[in-house]
Amino acid sequence: MTNQAPEGTGAAAAGSLLIDDQLCFALYAAQRAVTSAYRPVLDELGLTYPQYLVMLVLWERGEIPVKELAAALHLDYGTVSPLLKRLEAAGLLRRERAAHDERSVLVHVTEQGADLRSRAAAVPQALLSGAGLKGDEVARLRGELWRLVERAEGLAARRP
Structure with a gap:
């Protein structure tokens, strides 16, 4: 199963109610996958x-x-x-x-x-290398995610 959205669907997907078009769902699925990948390594630490x-x-x-x-x-x-x-x-x-x-x-x-x-100390590298992520990819992705956090928190703060 692939949940990867086709390239160039950004504007059309903005009003979509399809689950695979939802940014929140992609973040949720990524968070669950990352947490699951950490589990065996962290189990060894008892955490x-x-x-x-x-x-x-x-x-x-x-x-x-x-x-x-x-x-x-x-x-x-x-x-x-x-x-x-x-x-x-x-x-x-x-x-x-x-x-x-x-x-x-x-x-x-x-x-x-x-x-x-x-x-x-070995946990971060074990996960990054296991996922096949390079340093520059991690830095770019982390930067984009922190920008999203900042914007989402700003939006949440403006809501009554």
Whole structure:
């Protein structure tokens, strides 16, 4: 089955209700396929894909308030909180109230979580090479996707 739209159908597809003409469906299918491709590699680390994303932010930024972590992942607090709870139960991170502001919860990686980073370092290349993607293709695609995120978030912010 191919869901690839024929070249040059952009304008005609704009008003189409065909599933394969929907940008949202192509993004959804791509997201599911990528997440599925990550699953066996992440299973070896004992992480789900969303947990992996949390750990990536923590490895990059160090100690961070939950609010900033949620913003970095484009998620709400209610979605991040259960992820943090499971990662804390696994011993990979710790949550503590900020001394300067009891309302703020800080998250930081434990020693066990820091040790996992070296094992996770092989994940991105394993997926890119497995998918046959080159560096320039990845950079172009990532740039286009971030532009789409920016535009979609702008559109969502303008809606009542």
